[in-house]
Amino acid sequence: xNPLGRRAFLAVLALLGVLLKLRRESQxxxxxxAFADWVNTLYVGAVAMREAAEAGAGADxxxxxxxxxxxxxxxxxxxxxxxxxxPPGEPxxxxxxxxxxxxxxxKRKIEVHAVTAQDATHAGVDLTINGNPRPLVLTGRYNAAAxxxxxxxxxxxxxxxxxxxxxxxxxxxxxxxx
Numbered sequence: 001x002n003p004l005g006r007r008a009f010l011a012v013l014a015l016l017g018v019l020l021k022l023r024r025e026s027q028x029x030x031x032x033x034a035f036a037d038w039v040n041t042l043y044v045g046a047v048a049m050r051e052a053a054e055a056g057a058g059a060d061x062x063x064x065x066x067x068x069x070x071x072x073x074x075x076x077x078x079x080x081x082x083x084x085x086x087p088p089g090e091p092x093x094x095x096x097x098x099x100x101x102x103x104x105x106x107k108r109k110i111e112v113h114a115v116t117a118q119d120a121t122h123a124g125v126d127l128t129i130n131g132n133p134r135p136l137v138l139t140g141r142y143n144a145a146a147x148x149x150x151x152x153x154x155x156x157x158x159x160x161x162x163x164x165x166x167x168x169x170x171x172x173x174x175x176x177x178x
Contacts, residue, residue, distance in 0.1 A: 029144040036117035038149040039138055042069070043112045043125055046099055054107060066098060071141050071150045077169035084175040096168065100127065101134050101156040121152075 031038075052058030067075055086092065097104035104110060113126045118137065125136040137155040142148075154165040162168040 031142045035140040035149050036115050036123040039123040040115035047110050069151050071152045081172040083177050084172050085178045087175050103129050
């Protein structure tokens with residue numbers, strides 16, 4: 001084989017090696033579970049845990065459990081506002097539950113009716129709180145290192161300035177410290 005032919009052959013082999021490596025890496029970053037399926041499992045499980053805790057037969061999700069469900073950016077936002085309190089001019093109600101949205105007070109009946117995929121990284125959650133519809137839209141990001149989905153934002157459907165989780169957390173940064 002002449003030197004030019006040998007170089008071309010080696011270049012093709014190197015390119016094939018790189019392509020195979022990239023294919024393996026991209027497959028490792030592909031989730032085994034669709035985001036909407038992950039959200040469905042999360043919400044059905046969270047409702048069951050909440051009901052068991054309210055009945056005295058189990059424990060609800062802890063703040064540490066909740067923290068792990070979110071992307072590092074949202075975790076950092078949550079950490080940044082842990083020591084904040086409502087400013088004097090801020091109304092005290094309604095109460096925002098981080099997963100279920102506005103009005104998910106203790107002892108209120110929460111039902112998940114459907115979880116639908118809007119696209120690969122967005123899922124709609126049709127739930128009711130005491131019979132009142134509370135549709136949510138979750139944005140997810142796949143964490144390839146942990147091999148799991150994480151929540152990057154939640155659109156609660158209403159709440160004005162606090163319509164989204166990120167919006168609420170960003171606004172809370174301006175609130176006074178406790």
